[in-house]
Amino acid sequence: MSSQFMRSKLINVCRLDNNTLVVHGVLDDSIYSLELDFKVELAGLGCFDVEGRWLRWTTPECPRSLEFIRLVEGLKLTDPVSERVHKTLGRRSCRHYANLFLEMVYAVRETVRMLELDLPGAALSEPEPPAEADEAGDEPEKVSSTVASPERTASRGFSQKPAGGFIVDLHLHTAPASPCASDSVAEMIVVAKKRGLDGICLTDHNYLWSEKEVQKLRERHDFLILRGNEVVTDQGDMLVFGFHEEIRGVVRLRDLKEQVAARGGFIIAAHPFRGFLTFAADDIGLTVESASRREMFKWVDGVEVLNGRVTENENRLAREVAAALHLPATGGSDAHQVSEVGRCATLFPAPFHDETGLVAALRSGDYRPLSLSGD
Amino acid sequence: MPRNIPLFTFNRCTSVEVVGDNELRSVCRLRDSVTDAEIAVNVRLPDLEIIGISGYFHHDRLQPPADLDAHLRRVVGVRVGSGMLKIIAGLLGEDENCRQLVYMVEECCHGVILNLTRKVLLQAPDDEAGSFAFFSGLVKKSTRLYDRCAAYAAGSPLVREFEAEKQERESSS
Structure with a gap:
């Protein structure tokens, strides 16, 4: 039995003087090899003198990451730093440096605990998660024969819509309700109207808008705004409509289905094949047949086959699986900022005016995904 | 204490191996000054579904759940891939006693992804022009690489062609 991949991380923490720790880390694996050094002042656990070195890397441009290695200088390691490290070091420099840095933060915190230093408010043992591939692009395309095609407007960008339909973006995030979104609901609504949508969800x-809040928004903007929820389940993210119970944490999809069905709601598998940075589903041998056997498809009422933030291949696989399983197919932008609103949507044949109407329309199966993106 | 003797040492090793037809086993081991732990995750291809998990966890201060294997089995059925971090953390719990455990499960999963990534990278040519073409081609295939790190940041030579094609598509549509 031989290892195909191995990653080792070695870290040590020494005392430079009475006020300073010096931290050295090495990440060496079957792809990369890199080192990181920094110092920590013991009084407040501030991090300084950050230096990195590449020993092995992949792309010809990886060494550019060292230009940004000092972005973490000044961080107080008493505070939760994971998100900031991923957004700065991980995004602007390299996620492998971010990964090693966070391991070193853990080592510093454990050292401080061992030294029994009294530091106020410290979450000192918090190991923080590695960065993950979750960014996505979007591509409209042709479809399999059995599932409704994502229709594409002939216009440039988002400016026009097909005549005679009712277009709703079924998948949209707002700040601050979704911490990962950057624009407010009011900004999203203004852009949705401008781009010719008839409504948004x-x-x-895992956030529940109140009916009162949404009603106010409808009146203020004279626009159809409906409530949904993107729920994290053990089988991935699910768009839920017609179900207004608060859900905390991760739920089993099977249990969610039971609850939603009892209230007459509708569940759509969101971006079911959102994947990885450097390889695609077909690179690992995932076929429509094997993908269709996934547990999640036993419990959903529909499949999002046109998501604004995933790749063309991932949307294609979702469409083909939906077709194979005869599940209704929807589209949604998954917008997290105004520039993404309405990239993808769902085209219904007739208008509806409330959540009951939306669920009835979804149950009818008479709709199709639609790309409004110029891409 | 001499200044060149570490106060704290840390060694984490994650390895991925083939254990049967369409099955990988990823093991994360952690030995540091206060921890001795190991988590092993079995993943079935091509779905990358977690089909087995076990481990042990000893720490000077933290107490893992009493029946650790039963606790870990909450993640059986979860797929390695996008969104897995929040699912794993949600299923295993995020209190202090579980954080390192959760991290180790995630490291196992990342080992699986890196193992598959390595197979793609092994196809990169050695010569300068070939290597450049290969890596600039990756961002065209997977647009989520764009602006993901310094190498693929806007304006980097690796994304120039991608940016030009994107602009052309937008102006012609």
Whole structure:
């Protein structure tokens, strides 16, 4: 039995003087090899003198990451730093440096605990998660024969819509309800109207908008705004409509289905094949047949086959699986900022005016995904 | 204490191996000054579904759940891939006693992804022009690489062609 991949991380923490720790880390694996050094002042656990070195890397441009290695200088390691490290070091420099840095933060915190230093408010043992591939592009395309095609407007960008349809973006996030979104609901609504949508569904992550709030928004903007929810389940993210119970944490999809069905709601598998940075589903041998056997498809009422933030291949696989399973197919932008609103949507044949109407329309199966993006 | 003797040492090793037809086993081991732990995750291809998990966890201060294997089995059925971090953390719990455990499960999953990534990278040519073409081609295939790190940041030579094609598509549509 031989290892195909191995990653080792070695870290040590020494005392430079009475006020300073010096931290050295090495990440060496079957792809990369890199080192990181920094110092920490013991009084407040501030991080300084950050230096990095590449020993092995992949792309010809990886060494550019060293230009940004000092972005973490000044961080107080008493505070939760994971998100900031991923957004700065991980995004602007390299996620492998971010990964090693966070391991080193853990080592510093454990050292401080061992030294029994009294530091106020410290979450000192918090190991923080590695960065993950979750960014996506979007591509409209042709479809399999059995599932409705994502229709594409002939116009440039988002400016026009097909005549005679009712277009709703079923998947949209707003700030601050979704911490990962950057624009407010009011900004999203203004852009949705401008781009010719007939309505939007607010599907913030595990967040429940109140009917009163949404009614106010409808009146203020004279626009159809409906409530949904993007729920994290053991089988991935699910768009839920017609179900207004608060959900905390991760739920089993099977249990969610039971609850939603009892209230007459509708569940759509969101971006079911959102994947990885450097390889695609077909690179690992995932076929429509094997993908269709996934447990999640036993419990959903529909499949999002046109998501504004995933790749063309990932949307294609979702469409083909939906077709194979005869599940209704929807589209949604998954917008997290105004520039993404309405990239993808769902085209219904007739208008509806409330959540009951939306669920009835979804149950009818008479709709199709639609790309309004110029891409 | 001499200044060149570490106060704290840390060694984390994650390895991925083939254990049967369409099955990988990823093991994360952590030995540091206060921890001795190991988590092993079995993943079935091509779905990358977690089909087995076990481990042990000893720490000077933290107490893992009493029946650790039963606790870990909450993640059986979860797929390695996008969105897995929040699912794993949600299923295993995020209190202090579980954080390192959660991290180790995630490291196992990242090992699986990196193992598959390595197979793609092994196709990169050695020569300068070939290597450049290969890596600039990756961002065209997977647009989520764009602006993901310094190498693929806007304006980097690796994304110039991608940016030009994107602009052309937008102006012609």
